[in-house]
Structure formats: structure tokens, C-alpha cells
Amino acid sequence: MKVIEVDNLRKRYRDQLAVDDVSFTVEEGEIFGVLGPNGAGKTTTVECVAGLRTPDSGSVKVLGGLSGDALKQQLGVQLQSSALPERIKVWEALDLYASFYRASVDPAALMERVGLAGKRDTRYGKLSGGQQQRLSIALALVGDPRVAILDELTTGLDPQARRDTWELIEQVRAGGVTIVLVTHFMEEAERLCDRIALIDSGKVVAIDSPAGLISRIEHQQTVRFRPSGPLDDAVLKALPEVTGVHRDGDRVEVTGDGNLLLAVTGALASAGVVPADLRVEQATLDDAFLALTGKKITNGDAR
Amino acid sequence: MNKMILVEAKLFLREPGALIFAILLPLGLLLGLGMIPDFQEASPEMGGQRVIDNHLPAMMTILAVVTMALTVLPGTLAAYRESGVLRRMSTTPVSPFRLLVAQLVNNLAVAVVATALLVGLSHLVHGTPFPGSPLSFAGVFLLGTASLFGLGLLIAALAPTAKSAPGIGSILMFPLLFMAGMWIPRELMPDLVRRIGDFLPMAPFAQALRDTWAGHAPQTLHLVVMAATLLAFGALAARLFRWQ
Numbered sequence: 001m002k003v004i005e006v007d008n009l010r011k012r013y014r015d016q017l018a019v020d021d022v023s024f025t026v027e028e029g030e031i032f033g034v035l036g037p038n039g040a041g042k043t044t045t046v047e048c049v050a051g052l053r054t055p056d057s058g059s060v061k062v063l064g065g066l067s068g069d070a071l072k073q074q075l076g077v078q079l080q081s082s083a084l085p086e087r088i089k090v091w092e093a094l095d096l097y098a099s100f101y102r103a104s105v106d107p108a109a110l111m112e113r114v115g116l117a118g119k120r121d122t123r124y125g126k127l128s129g130g131q132q133q134r135l136s137i138a139l140a141l142v143g144d145p146r147v148a149i150l151d152e153l154t155t156g157l158d159p160q161a162r163r164d165t166w167e168l169i170e171q172v173r174a175g176g177v178t179i180v181l182v183t184h185f186m187e188e189a190e191r192l193c194d195r196i197a198l199i200d201s202g203k204v205v206a207i208d209s210p211a212g213l214i215s216r217i218e219h220q221q222t223v224r225f226r227p228s229g230p231l232d233d234a235v236l237k238a239l240p241e242v243t244g245v246h247r248d249g250d251r252v253e254v255t256g257d258g259n260l261l262l263a264v265t266g267a268l269a270s271a272g273v274v275p276a277d278l279r280v281e282q283a284t285l286d287d288a289f290l291a292l293t294g295k296k297i298t299n300g301d302a303r
Numbered sequence: 304m305n306k307m308i309l310v311e312a313k314l315f316l317r318e319p320g321a322l323i324f325a326i327l328l329p330l331g332l333l334l335g336l337g338m339i340p341d342f343q344e345a346s347p348e349m350g351g352q353r354v355i356d357n358h359l360p361a362m363m364t365i366l367a368v369v370t371m372a373l374t375v376l377p378g379t380l381a382a383y384r385e386s387g388v389l390r391r392m393s394t395t396p397v398s399p400f401r402l403l404v405a406q407l408v409n410n411l412a413v414a415v416v417a418t419a420l421l422v423g424l425s426h427l428v429h430g431t432p433f434p435g436s437p438l439s440f441a442g443v444f445l446l447g448t449a450s451l452f453g454l455g456l457l458i459a460a461l462a463p464t465a466k467s468a469p470g471i472g473s474i475l476m477f478p479l480l481f482m483a484g485m486w487i488p489r490e491l492m493p494d495l496v497r498r499i500g501d502f503l504p505m506a507p508f509a510q511a512l513r514d515t516w517a518g519h520a521p522q523t524l525h526l527v528v529m530a531a532t533l534l535a536f537g538a539l540a541a542r543l544f545r546w547q
Contacts, residue, residue, distance in 0.1 A: 077394035
């Protein structure tokens with residue numbers, strides 16, 4: 001079942017076109033990623049989906065066309081640059097937000113689930129960044145939503161807090177909630193998302209699974225190693241799988257395709273050379289993004 | 304709605320600075336200044352009234368109300384907007400408008416408590432008579448407080464940053480307090496100055512409080528000016544307020 005249908009969405013702010021032409025559908029129960037560099041129009045897109053902004057043209061249909069209160073009852077939203085009062089305690093925030101919804105989950109159980117049970121009486125302002133994010137996720141879930149939109153969830157978190165948050169998201173999906181995850185962090189998208197819409201300059205560049213996106217680019221691999229003895233590059237260049245050999249100090253970098261690793265190690269064995277520090281690198285989502293948009297995405301850690 | 308008012312009230316009490324300013328400062332000034340012997344003597348310039356009869360208590364009431372209206376209320380709302388509290392709420396079925404209402408209720412409650420303490424303690428300590436027309440006094444208090452809250456909301460709507468909101472409020476507060484007679488009783492002001500004050504947001508409130516405290520009817524002009532400021536500021540604030 002299609003939970004979200006976005007067709008030819010367009011939104012212009014006074015001085016710039018934020019979303020040019022965005023279309024995608026989200027299926028029930030999936031984690032759908034909206035991935036793109038800062039300023040690509042990701043947040044504006046999901047704000048239109050959440051009913052917080054009115055698109056200039058195009059259509060957005062959520063849960064078969066809900067809007068207003070009916071939509072907000074079913075939709076949990078965690079937005080960037082939103083916060084709680086500094087002095088509100090964790091339980092007060094959950095209790096208050098639970099009262100906003102006709103049906104809500106038990107705040108105490110939710111606190112347990114997001115790992116904040118021990119912080120029940122702690123003020124929002126005293127929580128760490130990761131804890132604030134987890135409370136924010138809890139608030140997005142307290143109304144027992146069918147769909148949750150989570151925007152730049154792990155930006156600014158340390159690696160451990162980030163992994164904890166990812167685990168939480170997977171649990172939430174396992175509980176039957178469809179999730180739209182907005183991110184500019186590749187590893188996050190690759191780890192969590194069933195499908196990803198790559199967005200750049202307000203347009204959808206591609207929609208596919210992470211593996212599907214990666215397989216769209218030329219299947220190039222790189223093998224790096226340190227030879228144990230003298231090695232003639234010609235030995236490697238003669239192999240049909242090899243497209244290039246580069247040297248960097250005592251290291252050799254071989255690029256190519258097909259079963260590159262087997263070909264290279266076989267050739268080295270017949271030449272009587274042992275490869276030390278052998279590494280194989282395959283294309284990542286980063287490479288796919290670069291190939292599809294011609295741009296390098298800013299990594300989540302860069303901010 | 305009740306839950307939101309309750310939560311906002313708790314948050315309010317966790318930051319006692321605002322309460323001290325709004326309640327204890329006017330109260331301390333009233334009790335302290337009221338000790339000045341001149342203020343306890345009937346003054347011919349003030350039509351035979353003593354300063355502590357209604358001028359000083361009314362001024363301190365205004366000070367309490369204006370502290371809430373022009374610094375605490377706009378400061379809180381602008382901070383809620385800047386940090387994204389209002390934005391966060393706008394994603395839920397409940398409009399952030401309710402948060403604004405909860406803030407107004409709590410700020411009004413503080414102003415009422417401050418005023419009750421001022422009236423009661425001034426009576427006990429300085430023998431200030433209770434307001435002569437209690438119903439009119441209460442009506443004037445509500446109308447005047449509402450008009451100043453309207454100005455406070457407008458400041459919250461226009462302030463570019465959270466930090467600037469209480470600053471803008473303070474800058475407006477002092478000239479308005481002057482015109483209301485905070486430092487020179489309105490009876491001693493030149494006619495022109497007093498006349499200008501009649502049309503500003505605060506002086507009519509002060510004069511109407513004093514009139515009803517003394518048992519007289521408030522001047523129609525003052526009621527009209529208060530109602531007009533409430534409508535004008537309220538409408539402008541509603542038009543200009545940004546939720547994020």
C-alpha cells in the first residue's frame with residue numbers, strides 16, 4: 001500500500017526555487033530515505049508532506065489524502081531546528097505531547113524504549129545531544145503514528161549515539177511504523193533505508209535501493225597492496241581485468257573491474273611477489289551520488 | 304489546555320527571576336517608599352490626597368503588570384520561536400496558538416497575584432484604603448493589563464531575536480512609565496505632557512486605576528484609549544506574529 005504519494009511537487013520561496021520537481025511514493029512499512037546535500041530541498045519537501053507548507057504546485061497525498069487534524073493525528077514529525085523549553089522535564093514533555101493526540105502510547109513505556117527511563121526527571125536543557133534527539137523521536141512517536149518523518153536525526157551526534165539512534169529507528173520500523181528519513185549522511189542511508197530518493201537542487205536524481213544506486217555506476221574496484229619485492233607494472237597491466245596501475249611510494253594501486261582481486265593475486269603469485277596490507281575497495285553510495293549528480297555530498301560528520 | 308497551562312506554570316516557577324522582578328520589586332518599593340514621611344502627608348498639589356492613598360500603589364501595580372507584559376511575555380515567546388518550540392508544536396494536532404494562550408493566562412495570573420499583594424500589604428502597612436470601586440477597579444485592571452499584553456505580543460511579533468525582545472520592551476517601558484506618572488505624579492505635569500499621556504498606552508491605565516482606587520468613575524477617554532490600544536496592538540500582533 002502506498003502511504004505517501006508526492007507528484008511533481010514544486011515550492012518557491014521569495015528568492016529561490018527550493019523544490020523544483022519532486023515525485024516519489026513511499027510504501028507501507030518501509031524506511032524511505034530522502035538523501036541529498038544541504039540546501040537540496042529535502043526539508044522543504046518533507047514539510048510539504050507533513051502539511052506544514054503549501055506547495056506551489058503538484059500534489060501530496062498522505063495515507064490516502066488526509067489533511068489537517070486527521071493527518072497530524074497519524075503523522076509523527078521530528079524536524080530540524082525544533083526544540084523544547086529548556087526547563088521542561090522529560091516526563092512532562094512526553095505527558096504533554098501525549099495529551100495532544102486522541103490515541104497515544106504510554107509515555108513511561110516509550111521512555112523505556114528510547115532509553116530515557118533514567119532521565120525521567122531531567123530537564124531538556126540538561127540532556128546530552130543524543131538524549132535530546134531520542135526525546136524528540138519519542139515525541140514524534142507518542143501519538144502512535146502510522147508514519148514518522150525524521151529530519152536530520154543524527155546530525156551532531158557522536159558515533160555511539162548515532163548507532164544507538166539507528167538501532168532505535170529499526171525497532172520503530174519493526175513496530176510497523178513507516179519512516180521517512182531525511183539525511184545527508186551516506187552511511188546512515190546505506191544502513192537504514194530500504195529505498196532512497198537522491199535529491200539535488202530541488203530535483204529527484206534517482207530513486208532506488210542503496211545497492212541499486214551503487215550498481216548503477218560503473219562497477220569499478222580498487223586493489224591496494226605493498227609488494228614484498230620488486231614488481232614490474234607490466235605484469236599487472238597485461239591482465240584483462242586491470243584498467244590502471246598507479247604507484248604511491250612503496251604501495252601499488254590497481255583499478256579495474258570483473259574479478260579483479262583474483263586476477264591480481266594470481267599474477268602476483270606467479271611472479272613470486274607477496275602482497276602485504278592487501279585492501280579491496282568497492283563503490284559506495286558516496287561514489288554513486290558523485291556519479292549521478294557530479295557533486296560530492298557533505299558528510300554528516302563535516303558539520 | 305489545562306495541562307499546557309499547568310506545564311507552562313511549572314516552567315515559569317522554575318525561573319524565579321521573573322517572579323522576583325514582577326512581584327517582589329514593586330512590593331518592596333511600595334513598602335519602602337511608603338515610609339517616606341512626605342508620602343504619608345496630605346498633599347495640596349495632589350488635591351489633598353496622600354501619595355500612599357493611591358498614586359504610589361497604582362504606580363507599583365503598573366510596574367508589576369508592565370514587567371510581565373513588556374519584558375517577560377515577549378521574552379518568553381520570542382525565545383520559544385527562536386529555539387523552535389513553536390515549530391515543534393506546529394507538527395502536532397495542537398496549534399502553537401494554545402501555547403500563546405497558556406502564556407497569557409500565566410502572565411495574567413502573576414499580575415493578579417502581584418496586584419492582590421500590593422493592595423493587601425499596602426493596606427496593612429501604610430493604611431492605604433482598599434479600592435473604592437472594586438468592580439470598576441477590577442475591570443480597569445483587566446482592560447489595562449490586556450492592552451499592555453497586546454503591546455507585549457506585538458513586541459514578540461516584531462523582535463528580530465529572542466534576546467532583543469525584552470530589550471525592546473524595556474526601552475518602551477521607561478518613557479511610558481514616565482508619562483504614566485512613575486517619577487512625577489500626573490497632577491504635577493504640564494498640561495500638554497499630561498494630555499499627550501492620555502493617548503499613550505500606559506498613562507490612561509494608571510490614571511483609571513487611581514480614579515477607581517479613590518472611588519471615582521474612570522474617565523471615558525481612558526477606557527476608550529485602553530480598548531483601542533488593545534484592539535490595535537492585538538490585531539497587529541496577530542497579523543505579524545511568526546511561528547518560526
